Amino acid sequence: MKPRILLLGGTEAATRKAADCGLDVVNIDKPALFDPAARAHCVQTHLVDYQDISLVTALARALHAHRPFRRVVSQTEAGPLVAGHLTTALGLPGTGAATARLVHDKAALRALLTARGISPVAFQVGASHSVLRAFAERHGALVVKPTMASGSLGVRKVRSPREVPEALAWLADFGVGEFMVEELLTGTEISVESFSVAGRHTVLAVSRKDNGGGVVALGHALPAPLSAECAAEVDDVVCRMLDAVGLIDGPAHTELILTADGPRVVESHLRCAGGRIGELVELVHGIDTERLTCQLALPDGVPELAPAARGGAAVRFLTPRPGRVRTVEGLAAARRAAGVVRAEVGVEPGALVEPLRWSEDRCGFVVARAGDAVTAERRARQAAALIRIHTEPLPAGPTTTMRDLLTAADEVLDPFGATAPQLFAPVRNHG
Structure with a gap:
């Protein structure tokens, strides 16, 4: 059986x-x-x-x-x-309730890392305007975000205290109640894909993120150009974090920023990466992290992990101007372009292109490969430029809130609420 x-x-x-x-x-x-x-x-x-x-x-x-x-x-x-x-x-066996909850709660994860001396970042949780103002006065630039979310939902950069009033108005309009503020980290942004077996963590791949100065990823390139010393520091920080949260088995997708003071964790997720990163990992390292996760259920477990890189791969996302789509052109040409592995458009004439508020608002992508990451990224950019999604502006409508976006995605940030304690009671006999 x-x-x-x-x-x-x-x-x-x-x-x-x-x-x-x-x-x-x-x-x-x-x-x-x-x-x-x-x-x-x-x-x-x-x-x-x-x-x-x-x-x-x-x-x-x-x-x-x-x-x-x-x-x-x-x-x-x-x-x-x-x-x-x-x-x-x-x-x-596997990742249990306590570990999953800890990583899902950004403030709890940040507090744990601070207590363990791993990737120190100043932060504070609050729901009042005074919290944001006081933090900005102490640290200057900051990031404000919900304590539980993903896909860059509800994340906003505040680059100086002068921007605080605008940020406060945006928080109110977007419907963010309790939020977390943390110091704005500067440096190259990377994503680290790891896999754990019996408490032993292996870093499989590191990709470089391009968000164009915003908060939503516009592209990823793999492998990231890290020195041997930097790669060792990243590996150490990620593995110490995974030890701290108690991860035993399975994948993790961890976002970091390479600051002048060393790698700093932004957040982590106990799943395979989104944003087509899984495809890049398979193209470059020959490892399918989704398949690995399933193999944990087999009697023989997962095979030996040997994540040597072979060439480079990159993804570029399509982010046309907001409005009603009139025409979509150039997809066939993009698919024929040098190095392109896959190109998809997620909208058609008549569809609505939303402002870029989170990753779900991206309208398609191009994945390309080459002998190195730089060339792969250039190919992905060039092919993406061949795809032209023409839109016509629409009159301003009612303000979209975070709740509206989550409802459209059929998702809630925290499904537990007051019933969590009794629901976590384990079954004693599972055969």
């Missing part, structure tokens, strides 16, 4: 990879987000909101009692926190 896993929010690709590993896949997904093509790779599919904690816990316990799972896995933005809860609730 095949080992069985519970997958939260499994796409066609994710369920296929799990099935190809020799696993029986049970997929729980939100009805509004379900990919019908995923059903072909699953032994069971349940369309329920996996962020409805009472419902998904009862369902998972019933399914587990009928035939036990080996692991609970999720690669979505919203899923890892629930997967950690279910891992603990079912008494399974």
